[in-house]
Amino acid sequence: MKTAVDKPHLPAGDELGPGTSPALAALLAGTFVGTMSNNILNVPLNAILTDFDADLGSGIFVVVGFLLTFAASMPLAGWVGDRFGRRRVYCAAMLGTAVCSVGAALAPSLLVLVIWRSLGGIAAAAIVPAVMGLITWLFGPARRARAVGAWAAVNGIGQAIGPSLGGVVSDWWGWRWAFAPLVPIALIGFVATLRHVPRYPGKKMHLDVLGAVAVTVGAALFVLGITLIPQDRVPAVASVALVLAGIVTLVLFGVHSRRTADPFIPIRLVLEPRFLRSALAVFVLMFVLSALLLALPLYLTDSGLSTTQAGLMLFVLPAVMTCVAPVVGRVVDRIGGRVVMRSGLSIMIGSQVALAITLSSGVRNSIAIAAILVVAAVGIGMVQTPAAAGSTRSRAGAVGTGLGLFNLIRFGGSAVGAAWVGIAAHLATEPYALLFSVAAVVALVGLAGSFVGENPLDV
Template sequence: MTELDSAATQSAGSTDDGTPLGLAALLAGTLLGTVSNNIVNVPLGAILDDFDAPLGNGVFVAVGFLVCFAAALPLAGWLGDRFGRRRVYCVSLVATAVCAVGAATAPSLPVLVAWRSVGGIAVAALSPPVMGLITWMFSGQRRGRALGAWASVNGVGQAIGPTVGGVLAGTWGWRWIFVPLVPVALAGLIGTLRHVPRYPGAAIPFDLPGAVSLTVGSALLMGGVAILPQPDLPWWVALACLAVSAAVLGWFVWHCLRAPHPFVDVRLAAESRFARSCLAAFAQMFCLGATLLAVPLYLVSGAVSVATAGLVLFALPATMALLAPFVGRWLDRLGPRRVLRTGLVLLIAAEGALVAAVWRPQPVLGVLVGVLLASGVGVALVQTPAATGATRSPAGASGTGLGLFNLVRFGGAAVGAAWVAVALEFSGFPTVFGVAAAMAALGLAGSFVGPDPV
């Protein structure tokens, strides 16, 4: 993000010698991170029953992971630039496997939340290195195809995570949902060591005040939303977290505008292409995070089995995975912003349809599957253009830039998941999806800002 960071990144060069096996090793980490994120969504009710905990406390099994994950992303990007992206990626794979074992053996809900939260930090070190290594290893049309594969695997992870979690929890119990994460991590580690070139680190300065303020401010923002429905905490605690978050993030911007080597060059981050890509990604992930958590809760509350809920939810991410390889081709033919806007319009319509669908206390599975299919199309049409716009912008040229983009992107998922608990505590399922539709509309409005192509 700074001139020195960019120089360091450029000094590493671009190998343009990425192989299918090298790409597969990196996509294993993408799959691992996505599945780690959403594998608890469907079994969450079973986890709450096992520990006899209310939703306000139990939602931190999902939200704690997302908050720590999203807040740590910019720092993970810097670590990749400083110590080598491949090295950081390998360490993250091992740490994620360890956290999966810890979560599977957790004796209490607080211990489970702790392991999930640490696991979120471990997984955070997967995303920026993966995007950076793909950009480094592939160029031209090969890069577009590689990013299309990355988007497809994101969809696959979204598809199999809730489904596998529901099936495993329904068959052997919720603890088994974490077991498949270990072999995926080990396979990614072996493939990376064999087929991914070494990425040289660079001696770049570390802006400690900037890194701490961004991480803490982001965590307080997402955590403040998450603790609003907590039955054991007064409402003013959440508001205090949000107020402190605003102050810390404001100071972070002020500091980065004046520091000689800021952690994030906020001037580049404000560039229209990067900013609207971030806004669209936030809106898309807010809708995705809220939908993937709220729909199974709605189904289970309507006496639908956990396994069936996982299969119904499969429609959304499966559509994402199927369409992702084609979206990259449509970008060149139709234009990135046209594809992006089409996806956001579909998300608005799908979330609005979910508002109508969940008014009924008894779920109509066919209707829900149809709406989830439309939502999956919308997510697929937003995900690739937003990621492409971020990686093509000046801000996306360094690890901290990619980390900031992923912070915003997965921050959307964290806030969306936390919003589910807030809405269900004070209102109901229709409110969940009504606000998600409004968030998609905000992303659509942002896509009209600025003259540069996404």
């Protein structure tokens, strides 16, 4: 595979790039659909289990199937975008998302629903690296962080709306209608992309089949093992074996990639400090966010709040992230991402310590908890945009498989964070001090890692 980072020619200034607001909006439609597809069935899951007369051990694959194919397919999806053209692959992914949403809504059995959801994960996986790659291509350095800030804001909106919309629609019309909003948004994004986004030509590339299979299978085994750790019906030894098998496969992939002349993912580019710092930061971000989104509703409902009240309280987190993202994008464009990202990681550490102390003390004051959530959301928002912008500015970020790997690490952090909630619940009767103390340590590791291999010229 060619690892040169040359890009197709566009007739515009290098600093600004030719990207337009309609083009960005077309790409953000895919971001929104992909984020909502990921979490729209989290709340209606019990209704699905009731409808199909299934237990949680079987029904959990409605969620796990999507997450598994979504995360594991990203590096390969990045390669496909480079090979056949990112706009073409993005449009195909939007149509695929619409088809899979209709198929899932009409599924006659749980098995068919899991199959459609797993296929939908593959379609959504193609959206993420294509969107990031097209934003990098269309928006020059002077506007890129601002465009990435808009991308981060839409991610926050999708995280906020997806679970709530899925629950409301399921209560009113049934869980099958939860897929209805995804179809028109995907089709609108498809049409807008054809109209406003220039063609991104593909190029002939060699596929390192062994490397592609190894990273995809390794990632799938790792994510599956991590996801199944909290499941009571799955023996702990089986989950650990899957995780270890995934790690071993990924290590073998790394060894193979260093020895082959034309690797699936160019390791020498991935080892660039800027990419590594960004990847570590986004892993930390998603670990903390996923743990928060899972653990806090449990605490709030156990404290006597209704599901609706807990949902409204939790809405503070993505709502603030959405508001912060555009501002962070402008600041990053002006002063660079390092200071912003490190400040955000420091704020995240403080917020996780505050949650550990507050929740372990049994505090029920909604205003106090909401205030901590606001602080946490500001920190997360200050990390998300510079981490994504840093990845696109790295040499690995100019390669589709590099962007795919970045997003694999991103959603791997989400899986590990979710698994940690279940593990902490098994380790302690009152798990919140342990849970959020570890989250603070993870954020601290991310902060320390942001200084590794620092180049004063990097922003």
